Every structure is written in structure tokens, then in C-alpha cells.
Amino acid sequence: MGTEGDSFRVIAGRYRLEARLGRGGMGVVWRATDQLLERRVAVKELTQDTSLSADEARLRRDRTLREARAVAQLRHPHIIVVHDVVEDDQRPYIVMELTDGDSLADRISRDGPVDAEEAARIGIALLGALGTAHAAGVLHRDIKPANVLMEDSTDRIVLTDFGIAQVEGATTLTESGSFVGSPEYTAPERMSGIRTGPESDLWSLGALLCTALSGESPFRRDSLGGILHAVVMDEVRPPAQAAPLLPVVRGLLERDPERRLDAAEAERMLRAFRATGRTPKLSAGYSPARHQDRREEPGRDATPTASRRTAASRMDAARTADKPARPAGRSVLVAAVLVAALAGAGVSAAALLMNSGEGGGGAPGSTATATAAVSGTAGATVSPGTTAPSRSSRTAPSGYRLAHDPRGFSLAVRDDFTRTEQGERVFYLSPGETFRLGVRVVDPEPGGPLAVMRRADAAGPSSNPGYRDGRVTETVHGQQVAALWEFTWDGFSAAEGPRHTYDLCWEEGGRMYDVWVSAPVGKLRMAKEYFDVALDTFTPGV
Known part of the structure; x- marks a missing residue:
């Protein structure tokens, strides 16, 4: 944080940089004063790439200034106002309005x-x-x-x-x-x-x-x-x-x-x-406006551009490869697409191919190739025109195992989670019980999943010490109507500390399923991952 005095840096003979507000991949943002108009502004100082040659640096600087000046012409209440674009000591700066939020x-x-x-x-x-x-x-x-x-x-x-x-x-x-x-x-x-x-x-x-x-x-x-x-x-x-x-x-x-x-x-x-x-x-009969433009504009060729044909062919190939009948082809496609994407991010293509199963790192015939680096899960929502693999064909992500529970269901849990029972509830617990993944399978109850979760929310203060921030949301799970219940509570002991719970309930095949995860409030990202993986791989009747 800057202090008043001569140590302030003035750029372009006008803008006094006073305090750094933030830093990102493209530069540093400063709180500043426009000394000519006597107003507070924000100034973005764009970083220089020292790996570039002098000519490359000049071309990038020229392009940055040109594009920044184009942005400065934009006028909309929800676009940041760009007051000025300047250069100082061969470095570009963008001068913007200073917001108070x-x-x-x-x-x-x-x-x-x-x-x-x-x-x-x-x-x-x-x-x-x-x-x-x-x-x-x-x-x-x-x-x-x-x-x-x-x-x-x-x-x-x-x-x-x-x-x-x-x-x-x-x-x-x-x-x-x-x-x-x-x-x-x-x-x-x-x-x-x-x-x-x-x-x-x-x-x-x-x-x-x-x-x-x-x-x-x-x-x-x-x-x-x-x-x-x-x-x-x-x-x-x-x-x-x-x-x-x-x-x-x-x-x-x-x-x-x-x-x-x-x-x-x-x-x-x-x-x-x-x-x-x-x-x-x-809207009834809706199709994207860019399609309508191609059909309705007189004299315009309705054939997609080469880049769009390439995009469409890649998307069609991706959909075909997602079908479980040809797992080896899918692994090659995944690797090829990711190599193209990772090349711009500086990630080794060789390392990717080793993780794809083509270099011996994956199980033969696995449909979960190229996922060794993936922590998380593929989801259950399918875009129009795609074919989703059946839940029974899904495999556990890296670091997980597929647990076939004697209660008649299967799901993926972390390798180090252990199973225990408590009445009609089954728990899969992490070491030290930091994370608690629970499953309950019962006959359908009156009012369906939404009513069940609302009743649980109403009883929350009596069942969970320090119950607060309870919220029940109607949603879907696969093709089934479902209800999500979230809440925070104080845990069962002072040593345990505040916890947060995600709980999803739905009916399927004449049974009601309830899956939840409880975790310390500081570990919600991991908890959400465990929850999503469990739901995505959950298969009843196994």
C-alpha cells in the first residue's frame, strides 16, 4: 500500500500510481490519481514478456495498444469505462474508472x-x-x-x-x-x-x-x-x-x-x-440467430465456414468416441484433442499420452482413459444430440474405487474410505472421519424427495447442533426429480468444528435414495468432489 509523498510513480506525466489493487496474469492494477482532471482512476500496467525479442515485444505492444483503444470506444453501463490508453517507458497502461466494490x-x-x-x-x-x-x-x-x-x-x-x-x-x-x-x-x-x-x-x-x-x-x-x-x-x-x-x-x-x-x-x-x-x-421454433442469419440473408452462402465445419466434425467425432463400444478409439481422440489444447499451455504431449492408456498406463479396454490427471467426475447432464454412457458402464476416476455395497447399490469412493453401518444408513468414512459420505435406501415417503428434504430441514435444529443456513432446492438427478438440501452446523463436538453438508434425495425404480457428504467448512471443494463422483457413479440395484 502506497503512502503520500514523492515515492509515487507518475506515468505519462499525468497518472500518479498510489497503491496496488491486484495482480493477474496480464498485469498489475493500481489505484491512481489523474492529476490533470483531479479524479481517482484505476490503472492497469500490462506485464512485459522478457522472453520476446525486441521486434516481437514491439509487435505485441502495438497490438495491445490497438486493441485497448478499440475497447475504449465501447459504451455500455455494464462495461468498465476506459478513460485513456497510454505508453510510458515502452510499456502500455490502460486507465479506467475506479469502482468502489x-x-x-x-x-x-x-x-x-x-x-x-x-x-x-x-x-x-x-x-x-x-x-x-x-x-x-x-x-x-x-x-x-x-x-x-x-x-x-x-x-x-x-x-x-x-x-x-x-x-x-x-x-x-x-x-x-x-x-x-x-x-x-x-x-x-x-x-x-x-x-x-x-x-x-x-x-x-x-x-x-x-x-x-x-x-x-x-x-x-x-x-x-x-x-x-x-x-x-x-x-x-x-x-x-x-x-x-x-x-x-x-x-x-x-x-x-x-x-x-x-x-x-x-x-x-x-x-x-x-x-x-x-x-x-x-421460444417456440427457436434456433440460434447465427443459423437464422445464414438461412435468411439474401445472397449469402448457407454453408458453414471451414473453421465451423472443423468444429462440427470434431464435436461429432467426440460424441461418437464417447460411446462405450470403441474404448481404444476414444482414448486416442481424447489424447489428440488434449494435446492440441495443452500445447498452448506448455504441457508435455508425451506425458499426456502416457496417462491416456496408450503408453501402458491404463487398463486395457478402459473407457476412462486419459483421466489420470483428472480429479472429479464426468457429469450426468447430456447436451442435445449426445449419447451418454450407461451408469453401469462408468468406471471410478483415478484415486477412487467402485464399491459394490451389500445394500444393493454401487458408487465410487476414495481408495482410503472405509465402510460402516448405522441402522438403515451406510457410511463411507475418510481416515479420521474428516469426510463422511452417507447413503440411505428406503421405500418412497409421502410427498416425494422435495417434501422429505423440507421435513429434514425443519427438523435440522434438533438433529444437528448449531444448525444454520439450511436451503432446500428442487432439482434433477439423471432423469429423476430430486431435491438438494444444504446446511451448515457446528459438528458433534467442539474439536470437530463447523461442518457443511450436501444431501441429495431422489426416487428411482420404486425406491428412495438419499446420498450426502459432510465435511469441515474449510474443505468444501474436496467434499463437493467426493459428492459429485458418488452421484455420477451411483448405480441402484447392484
Whole structure:
């Protein structure tokens, strides 16, 4: 934190840098004063790549300044205002408005996920911002919660950090050999090295909405290879909290960019939800606007561009390879797509192929190849046009084992979890019982899963010491109606400390299933992973 005095650095003879507000992959953001207009501003100092030659550095600097000036022309209430773009000592700086709030990422970290109403408000604001940017030929390419500001004084939502934005038609940083952006929020066509357009920002918005609603990206994994595999190949599984907005989220997370929900329809659906409180539906006869443009614009060739044909063929190949009949072909495809994606991120292709099963590291005939680096699970939600493997064909991720329980079900649990019974409940416990994964199988109860969870929520204070923040949400599990119950409590002893529980209940095949995980509040990411893996691999009647 800076102090008043002569130690302040002044750039371009005008902007006094006073205190560092944050640092990211593309540079440092400073709180500053515009000494000419006597106003507070934010200044982004873009980092220099010392590995570049002088000519390469000059070309990158020129491109950065050109694209920053294009962003400065954007005018929208939900886009950060860029006041100036300057150069000082051959380094570019972007001068922006200074907002008085935290980022969406900070707010989620401090206060937890938002409800569907707030997520819809955020989505509408960002769709408006992206519409203005895309109309001007500017792609953001780094939509994520850390780049969305929530202004305290007005509750205004502000899209910021166009530091890696691309002006339409310009050469991208990715094409010059360096992957830019945040992998958990990056569209699969960008991961696969296909030249992208506005629809890639819309995928990122879909991932952001999932994070806002659940607290975590659906593509979060423990390694870069795992993240890339999740984005490019795994089935997309939105969190249960996304149920009120599920058609929007699923539409935005459609892997084929040609079939992805467009901005206008996404905004209409979110506005409909805010007006009615009901889960929105697609307009009758809807197809993405970019398809309509090709069909309806006189004299325009309706044949997709080469890049889009490539994208479609890769997506079709991915879907075919997901079918369990040809596991060896799937492992080759996974490796090939990930090699293309990882090449820009500096990850060794040889290391990836060793993990794919082709180098002897995987079991023969396994359909879970190329997942040695993946910690997490493929989800149960299937995009339109895809074929999901049956649950009985699924295998346990690396570090897990498939437990065939004598109570008549199977699921994947961590290798070191041990089984115990307590009445009608079965527990799989981590060493020291830090994590407790429970399963209950009973006859259906009156009112179905939602009523069961609501009754449990009402009885929470009597069954769980220090019960608080209970929330029951209607959702789906596979094709079944389900209910998710979340709550925080104080644990059974002072030594145990505060804990959080995720609990999903659904009916299937004439039985009611209840699966939950309980963990210390400081270990929720791992708990959510164990919970998701258990649900995704859960098979009744085994």
C-alpha cells in the first residue's frame, strides 16, 4: 500500500500510481490519481514478456495498444469505462474508472453463492455488455467471476479486464503460441485451437453462472490436464443449484458453438425468469440467430465456414468416441484433442499420452482413459444430440474405487474410505472421519424427495447442533426429480468444528435414495468432489 509523498510513480506525466489493487496474469492494477482532471482512476500496467525479442515485444505492444483503444470506444453501463490508453517507458497502461466494490469472485468467497434471481440479474447485465462488445467486433475471451465487479454504492454489475480481448480479424495471442484466459471458463472450441467468435464468450458466461449459483465452476479439477479434459470431453453436469435456470445454463454450455444458445434468447429467458419466478423455456421454433442469419440473408452462402465445419466434425467425432463400444478409439481422440489444447499451455504431449492408456498406463479396454490427471467426475447432464454412457458402464476416476455395497447399490469412493453401518444408513468414512459420505435406501415417503428434504430441514435444529443456513432446492438427478438440501452446523463436538453438508434425495425404480457428504467448512471443494463422483457413479440395484 502506497503512502503520500514523492515515492509515487507518475506515468505519462499525468497518472500518479498510489497503491496496488491486484495482480493477474496480464498485469498489475493500481489505484491512481489523474492529476490533470483531479479524479481517482484505476490503472492497469500490462506485464512485459522478457522472453520476446525486441521486434516481437514491439509487435505485441502495438497490438495491445490497438486493441485497448478499440475497447475504449465501447459504451455500455455494464462495461468498465476506459478513460485513456497510454505508453510510458515502452510499456502500455490502460486507465479506467475506479469502482468502489469487490469482484463477483470475492463476493462469492465471502458471502457464498447467489440465488437464482441474482444470477439472472448478473447474466442479463453481462449479456448486454457482451452484445455491445461483440457488435463492435471485440471478443472479451476471459469472462470469469474475478472480472465482474459489483459496485457497492449502486449494486451495478461491471464487466472489466479486457486485457486479453481480441479485435475481430486480429492475430490472437493463442495463435502465437501462448494460451491466454482461464481454462475453467474457456470454451471447448478455443481449447481445441479453432478460431473462435462471440459464442465462445457465451460458453464462459454459462460457466460463470454455474459458479455464481454453486460457488464453484463445473469444470474445476485438481490439475490443468483434468480441467482441459473436463471442458473438451467430459459430459457437462451443471450444479443442482442451477435448476431454476437450467435451460439457459445448458444452452450456453452446448459444446457445438453452432448449436449454442445465442445472446438474445438467453437474455429473453433470464428476463422471463425474473418476471415470473418460473424456469424459463425456449421460444417456440427457436434456433440460434447465427443459423437464422445464414438461412435468411439474401445472397449469402448457407454453408458453414471451414473453421465451423472443423468444429462440427470434431464435436461429432467426440460424441461418437464417447460411446462405450470403441474404448481404444476414444482414448486416442481424447489424447489428440488434449494435446492440441495443452500445447498452448506448455504441457508435455508425451506425458499426456502416457496417462491416456496408450503408453501402458491404463487398463486395457478402459473407457476412462486419459483421466489420470483428472480429479472429479464426468457429469450426468447430456447436451442435445449426445449419447451418454450407461451408469453401469462408468468406471471410478483415478484415486477412487467402485464399491459394490451389500445394500444393493454401487458408487465410487476414495481408495482410503472405509465402510460402516448405522441402522438403515451406510457410511463411507475418510481416515479420521474428516469426510463422511452417507447413503440411505428406503421405500418412497409421502410427498416425494422435495417434501422429505423440507421435513429434514425443519427438523435440522434438533438433529444437528448449531444448525444454520439450511436451503432446500428442487432439482434433477439423471432423469429423476430430486431435491438438494444444504446446511451448515457446528459438528458433534467442539474439536470437530463447523461442518457443511450436501444431501441429495431422489426416487428411482420404486425406491428412495438419499446420498450426502459432510465435511469441515474449510474443505468444501474436496467434499463437493467426493459428492459429485458418488452421484455420477451411483448405480441402484447392484
